[in-house]
Amino acid sequence: MATFEEIERRRKRAKSSYRDAKKHFVRVEGWLPVFRAYARQKALAVHYLTLCAKDAIDVRYFRIKGVLEYDAKQKAYPTVSFIEREAQDYAVIAESLGTAKLGINGDLEAILIRPDENASNSAKLRKSFPYDIVNLDFTGEVVREGDPPYSQTIRAIEKIIELQHGANCPSWHMFLTFRACPETANHEADQELRFIIENNLQNAQAREAYGNRPAPHDLIGARYEEFLRIGIVKFLASSASNRGYTCSLENSYVYSREPRDGGPPYHIVKLIVRFGVVRPAGHLPNPHHVMAIYQESVPAIFQSQPIDVVARLQANDTRQRILEDLKPVLDELTAQSIVE
Amino acid sequence: MAIDRFPIDVAASVIADISSGIYRSPAGALKELISNAFDADASTVHISTNGPDFDTFTCTDDGSGLTAERFKEIMRLIGGSAKRDKGEFSPIFKRPLIGRIGIGILSIGQICRTFEIFSSAKGSPKKFRARIDLDPYMRPEARRIQLQARLQKDAKVKIGHFEIEEAEEEPDKHYTRVVMEKIIPGFQQQLRSQPMLGLGVTPKTFKKGAMADFLASVSRDTVSEHGAYAQLIWELAVTTPIRYMDGGPVRNAVKLKDLRTRMEDYQFRVYLDGVELYKPILLPQGTSVIHKVYANLNLDKQLSDSRALRIRGYLYWQNTRILPRELEGILVRVRNVGIGGFDSTYLGYPKHEGWKFSQLCGELYVDDGLDEAINIDRASFRETDEAYLSLQEFLYQRLGRETDQGAGIFTSIKSKADAIAKRRKTREAVERGKRSSEVIYGRPRQVKTEAATEPSPAGVRVSTNTIQIDEELLKQVPGRYRDLFVSVCAVVEKSLSSEVAVAKRRQLFEKLARLFSAQ
Numbered sequence: 001m002a003t004f005e006e007i008e009r010r011r012k013r014a015k016s017s018y019r020d021a022k023k024h025f026v027r028v029e030g031w032l033p034v035f036r037a038y039a040r041q042k043a044l045a046v047h048y049l050t051l052c053a054k055d056a057i058d059v060r061y062f063r064i065k066g067v068l069e070y071d072a073k074q075k076a077y078p079t080v081s082f083i084e085r086e087a088q089d090y091a092v093i094a095e096s097l098g099t100a101k102l103g104i105n106g107d108l109e110a111i112l113i114r115p116d117e118n119a120s121n122s123a124k125l126r127k128s129f130p131y132d133i134v135n136l137d138f139t140g141e142v143v144r145e146g147d148p149p150y151s152q153t154i155r156a157i158e159k160i161i162e163l164q165h166g167a168n169c170p171s172w173h174m175f176l177t178f179r180a181c182p183e184t185a186n187h188e189a190d191q192e193l194r195f196i197i198e199n200n201l202q203n204a205q206a207r208e209a210y211g212n213r214p215a216p217h218d219l220i221g222a223r224y225e226e227f228l229r230i231g232i233v234k235f236l237a238s239s240a241s242n243r244g245y246t247c248s249l250e251n252s253y254v255y256s257r258e259p260r261d262g263g264p265p266y267h268i269v270k271l272i273v274r275f276g277v278v279r280p281a282g283h284l285p286n287p288h289h290v291m292a293i294y295q296e297s298v299p300a301i302f303q304s305q306p307i308d309v310v311a312r313l314q315a316n317d318t319r320q321r322i323l324e325d326l327k328p329v330l331d332e333l334t335a336q337s338i339v340e
Numbered sequence: 341m342a343i344d345r346f347p348i349d350v351a352a353s354v355i356a357d358i359s360s361g362i363y364r365s366p367a368g369a370l371k372e373l374i375s376n377a378f379d380a381d382a383s384t385v386h387i388s389t390n391g392p393d394f395d396t397f398t399c400t401d402d403g404s405g406l407t408a409e410r411f412k413e414i415m416r417l418i419g420g421s422a423k424r425d426k427g428e429f430s431p432i433f434k435r436p437l438i439g440r441i442g443i444g445i446l447s448i449g450q451i452c453r454t455f456e457i458f459s460s461a462k463g464s465p466k467k468f469r470a471r472i473d474l475d476p477y478m479r480p481e482a483r484r485i486q487l488q489a490r491l492q493k494d495a496k497v498k499i500g501h502f503e504i505e506e507a508e509e510e511p512d513k514h515y516t517r518v519v520m521e522k523i524i525p526g527f528q529q530q531l532r533s534q535p536m537l538g539l540g541v542t543p544k545t546f547k548k549g550a551m552a553d554f555l556a557s558v559s560r561d562t563v564s565e566h567g568a569y570a571q572l573i574w575e576l577a578v579t580t581p582i583r584y585m586d587g588g589p590v591r592n593a594v595k596l597k598d599l600r601t602r603m604e605d606y607q608f609r610v611y612l613d614g615v616e617l618y619k620p621i622l623l624p625q626g627t628s629v630i631h632k633v634y635a636n637l638n639l640d641k642q643l644s645d646s647r648a649l650r651i652r653g654y655l656y657w658q659n660t661r662i663l664p665r666e667l668e669g670i671l672v673r674v675r676n677v678g679i680g681g682f683d684s685t686y687l688g689y690p691k692h693e694g695w696k697f698s699q700l701c702g703e704l705y706v707d708d709g710l711d712e713a714i715n716i717d718r719a720s721f722r723e724t725d726e727a728y729l730s731l732q733e734f735l736y737q738r739l740g741r742e743t744d745q746g747a748g749i750f751t752s753i754k755s756k757a758d759a760i761a762k763r764r765k766t767r768e769a770v771e772r773g774k775r776s777s778e779v780i781y782g783r784p785r786q787v788k789t790e791a792a793t794e795p796s797p798a799g800v801r802v803s804t805n806t807i808q809i810d811e812e813l814l815k816q817v818p819g820r821y822r823d824l825f826v827s828v829c830a831v832v833e834k835s836l837s838s839e840v841a842v843a844k845r846r847q848l849f850e851k852l853a854r855l856f857s858a859q
Contacts, residue, residue, distance in 0.1 A: 004469045004505035073550060075614030087456050087519040088469075091398035094388035098614025103390045105521065124393060337384040337609075339402050339515040 007086060011054075013259065014139055018055050021319050022255045022309050024326045026270050027061055029307075030251050031135075034173050034272060038132045039067035047101070049081045049128070050135040051108060054089035054340065056082070056097055058135060060329045075099060081128050083108045096338040102128045108136075109152040112159040130169030134160055137177040141185060142232060149189035153178075158239045161275065165244045170277045173250075178232065180225035181266030190220055193231035200234070200298050209302035225254050225267035226306070233301045236273055241293040244279035249301055255309035269306070366527050367575030368719055370399065372447035373518060374580045375677055377401030378608055379439050380516065381432040385610045387576075391569060394531040397451060397520040404432075405461040405514040408468035408506050414445060415472075415502055435606050436675045436707065438581075449474050451527060452520040459516040460509040467509035472502040530568040551577065551585055551618045559625065559663045574666060577617040579678030582610050589621040589703065590656055595635035599652070599705065606676075621667065623701075624658050630760055631658040634749055637704060639734050649709035649727050651734065655702035657753050659760055662701050670735065671703045672721075674710045680719045687732045688723075689739060696753050706731065789826045798845040800833040809849075816853040825856050 002010075017023060038046040046068060052059050059080055062068040069079050075098030082097075083104045084090040090105035097103075104111065106121045115122035136157065143151040157176070164172055197216040200206045213219055219227040233249050240247035253270040278293060279285060313319045370387060377385045380403025390396045406414075429436055448455050453475040460467035554573060558566055563574040583603045590596055603619070610617045624631040637653035655670070662668050669684035684697055713725035721728045740748040778784075791811040792801070801808040807830045817825045829849055836845060 004507045008467075008507040008509075073553065087521075088458050088517060090396070091388065091400055091517055091519050094390060094396070094398055095386035095400055095611070095614070099391055102393070103388075103396070105396050105519070120395060124395075337402070338386055339400050339513075339517065 009261070010139075011086065011089065013261065014053060015055075017257070018053055018057055019326070019330060021313055021322045021326075022257075022268075024057075025309050025313060025318075025322050026253045027058060028322055028325055029312075030253060030270065030272050031058070031175055032062070032065060032067070034133065034175075034250075035062050035065070035067040038173075042132065044069040045079050046133060047079045047081075047131045048133050048135065049083075049131045051084070051137050052082050052093060052135075053084070053137070053139075054086075054092040055333055056093050057326075057329050057333075058137075059097060060332055061326075064328050064332075077101065081125075081131070083111070083125075092338055092340055096336055109156040112156045113152050126163060129163045130167035131164065131172060132169075133173045133175065134164070135175040136160075137175070138179070140179050141181065142178045142228075143186040143189035145184050145186050147186055147189075149186065149192045151186070151189065154235065157236070158243070161236075161239055161243045161245060164275070165277070166281050168281050169275075172275050174236070174271075174273045174275065176232070176236070176271045176273065178228070178269055179266050180228045180269050181264055182220070182224045183264035184266075185224070190227070190231075193227070193235075194220065196234065197227075197231060200302075203295070203298070206298045206302055209299035211302070225269055229254065229269050229271070229306055230301055230304075232269070233271060233273065233304070234298065236271075237297040237301060238294050240275055241278075241290045241297070242285065244277060244281070244283070244285065245275040246278055246293055247297060248274050248276075249304050250274050252304060252306040253309050254306040365571075365575060366451055366531075367572045367579075368717065369447035369450035370397075370572075370576060371579050371677070372444040372718070373399045373401075374576070374610055375438040376444045377403050377516070378435060378581050378606075378676075379430055379437050380404045381430045381435070383607055383609065385608075387610070387612050389531070389569075389572075389613055391613060392532065394528045394569075395521070395523055397523060398518065399520075400515060400517040402515050405464075405516050406459040406468075407461045407464050408466065408470075408504055410461070411457070411459065411468060411470060412504065415470075433606055433608075435581075435608075438675050438677050448472075448518060448520060450524075452523050454522055455518060455520045457516065457518050460513050462514035463511055465508060465511050466506045467513070468504055468506045470502050470504040531572070533568060550615060551620060552622075555585070555620045555622065558620075561663060562665045564666070573612060573617065574620065574664075575681065576610065576612060577620050578666075578671065578681060580610055580617070581606060581608055581676035583608075583618055585618040585620060585622045587622060588619060589654070590623045590631075590633050593633050593635065593654075595633065596654055599654070599703070602705075603676075621701075621703075623656050623662075625660070625663060629658045629660055630756075631656065632752070632756060633657075634702075634738075634752075637702065637735075637738055639731075641709075641730060641734075643709060643726050643730060645726065647709045647712070647727060649730050650707045651704055651731065652707065653702060653704035655700060655738070655749060657696075657700050657749075657756070659699065659757060661698045665698075667701050668698055669701060671701075672710070672731070673703060673705045674714060675707065676705065677718070679714060679721065686739060687735055689736060691740070693739075693750050696750055696757075700749075700753070704731070704735070787830075797842045798833065798837070799849040800829045800845070802830050802833045802837075813849055813853045817856040818859065821856045821859060825852065828852060 035046060044067070046062075048059075048062075048068065050056075050058055059068070059077065059082070063070045063077070068077065070077055077097060077100045080097070080100045081102035081104075082093055082100060083106060084093055085105075085107045087105055090103070094100075094103050102124060104121050104125060106118060111118045111121045111125055115126075138153065142153045142157075143149060144153075147153075157174075160174075194216045201210055201216075213226065214222050216227065229252055233247075233252070237247040249271060251272040254267055256265060256267050258265045278289075313322065374385050374387075380401065382401035382403030385399065385401045388396075388398045427437075454471070454473045457470045457472065458467060554570070558570060558574065563570050581603065584600055589599065634655040634657070637651065637655060639649060639651040641649045643649055665684075667682055669682035670686050671682045672679050672687075682701060686697070709727045710721075710725075710731065713721045713728040715722055723729075723732075738748070739750055785805070788806050790806055790808045791814050792808040793811055795810045795812065796808065799810045799813050807826055809826060809829060814822065814825075829852065832848065832852075833845065836848075840848075
């Protein structure tokens with residue numbers, strides 16, 4: 001269990017990253033259009049599950065942009081559910097947002113993977129499905145050092161897909177954020193991903209789509225973030241096909257970070273993935289069909305290219321525009337009287 | 341003859357029971373946390389209940405905070421600290437300190453069995469996290485531990501344990517945050533329960549927006565019929581030292597301005613689930629309501645044990661029932677904090693005053709002298725305490741015998757109500773008479789009066805719908821008598837026109853005009 005000192009260090013590190021232009025670029029260019037589409041379609045009642053962290057910038061931002069249902073009088077977000085592991089941060093979110101559809105002070109992975117130990121939170125979370133958008137903004141790796149390759153995070157993601165399917169959700173989006181840092185990566189998991197990619201490359205169509213990227217083994221060393229990006233999307237596609245969905249990568253973003261406290265530099269990878277139902281809940285999966293869906297999705301994944309956030313921010317006045325767009329949210333955070 | 345002597349002993353868990361059950365309601369427990377924040381010079385307190393699940397509560401204030409050392413001191417001997425040793429007022433906002441014996445922390449045990457506290461004291465480069473567990477001491481085996489056996493070793497009884505860790509914090513940060521998990525199931529159930537059917541207020545729409553909307557919702561009858569959450573809002577809003585709603589407690593009551601400004605000067609705000617709470621007292625209720633304010637319920641009295649009893653209060657009466665019913669009665673505030681709710685018995689007023697009780701409410705701010713009389717639950721009084729008895733006597737006197745006007749308030753209300761009833765009866769009699777004559781004679785015809793610029797031979801001409809009177813005649817009659825003059829002339833002209841000569845009639849009308857002008 002993390003000591004208080006460690007938790008505090010992590011909280012301080014996280015705080016600065018929530019408010020920077022790189023992260024907000026993805027909110028503006030990637031997340032907001034998805035929200036807009038759902039808001040139009042569902043008259044603002046966009047059911048949104050988020051790991052929003054204490055500033056809840058995403059929730060505030062979408063409210064300000066008018067794409068999220070909000071009752072200003074009751075200070076209520078009737079379609080927003082949030083989960084926060086740290087008690088202090090949970091309190092900040094709960095106190096500053098007012099009333100939400102669901103607020104859980106707990107660890108998402110533990111709640112989904114070990115429901116017996118988290119009975120009350122698990123029951124609440126399961127009951128709250130389905131969601132239109134699930135925003136899994138993980139601050140760390142998808143497979144942490146020391147975890148087995150089939151990590152808790154991976155299993156939690158699969159569980160979410162399963163719960164969405166079980167709740168008869170026909171179409172939904174997942175925003176997935178994770179860290180790619182070769183120094184703190186789980187090499188066993190990397191090797192497993194590498195074998196799967198190499199296996200995919202046996203297929204001519206997939207090989208052609210893979211293009212001139214270095215071979216998977218070299219890609220780990222040369223562009224680890226790219227290796228993880230395609231590896232994780234492929235995992236999502238495989239997992240989705242087994243659980244009755246097709247999975248298509250709509251956009252992906254990559255940017256670098258250099259920790260101020262002297263830790264190794266790393267990349268943040270952000271995926272916007274759409275899931276569409278192919279098999280209704282309660283029906284048996286057809287293994288041939290499942291395999292076909294997965295194999296069809298592989299070339300598209302290999303063809304995809306990430307958006308280089310840092311390069312895009314350097315163009316013209318993009319950085320300025322992005323920061324100005326973020327300003328109302330930061331002003332609101334400054335004005336609120338909640339102790340952080 | 342040998343006499344056998346036996347010790348009388350109690351289980352240590354009795355202390356734990358007392359510790360976990362001293363507050364009557366969860367609102368009473370949260371009120372204690374708010375009072376602690378008030379004493380710590382906080383500007384804001386934010387409470388979150390995580391409704392509609394109500395399974396995690398948080399309470400954060402931006403007060404002066406605690407250091408780990410101070411927290412340990414408090415927790416090692418609950419009830420052993422005296423908050424007011426360093427003075428009667430808070431250092432920054434000069435608020436009269438509410439806490440006295442340092443047991444406020446126990447209030448959390450009323451809501452949950454395990455909780456975490458995070459706090460940082462002003463100027464300290466550290467913050468701490470403490471996990472407090474009261475659970476083992478609430479279990480049945482705790483009941484078998486004899487209190488006396490414990491007391492022989494040590495004068496303390498263990499009611500829980502805590503773990504504490506420190507981390508770095510910016511020195512200018514100061515706050516206390518309590519995160520309460522595993523809320524006691526009964527309490528959760530109560531909050532989740534649907535209110536009475538038919539009201540259309542469910543726990544999800546409990547708030548109906550801001551405080552004014554809440555008040556409008558509950559003012560149809562009782563707060564309690566709107567469910568436990570509405571009651572929580574009510575109790576917190578009524579008892580805590582926060583501001584009145586705009587214009588409260590009584591609109592345009594200049595004599596109550598000091599009470600309004602007193603609360604504003606404390607600069608203390610409490611938010612529940614994002615919504616700011618205000619004292620939900622805004623009278624009179626409706627524009628047609630007749631009301632009276634007895635603004636000077638003040639007392640400054642020296643008690644026999646050298647305590648001084650200082651009271652500033654008011655009573656308000658209106659000619660209709662006060663709603664919600666929870667607002668009927670008198671609320672005693674000791675150092676600005678409500679003790680219990682509005683007491684509709686008026687501290688056990690000995691006479692039955694019937695309907696008057698339901699039309700009356702008021703507040704008594706007791707700034708000094710009554711602390712000792714408050715029971716440990718801070719929701720009731722020890723009724724044999726001298727200060728309480730003096731307060732009771734003072735209120736009875738005001739209600740029954742003396743007032744600003746020299747008569748008892750109830751007598752004053754009675755005469756006021758009698759006068760209103762008399763006026764109403766007269767008005768009703770006139771209305772009834774009017775209705776009867778309409779039934780007998782039919783509706784009176786509308787007749788137009790005109791001032792004739794061209795003089796007529798008699799001076800007055802009457803047709804079916806018009807009465808014409810010479811302008812010269814009409815000018816002589818003062819405005820207030822004109823209608824009457826016109827009516828008399830019309831009757832005279834109508835009845836005498838066939839019997840009396842024109843010249844004679846004209847003389848008569850001129851004489852009449854002179855008579856009216858001389859009035």
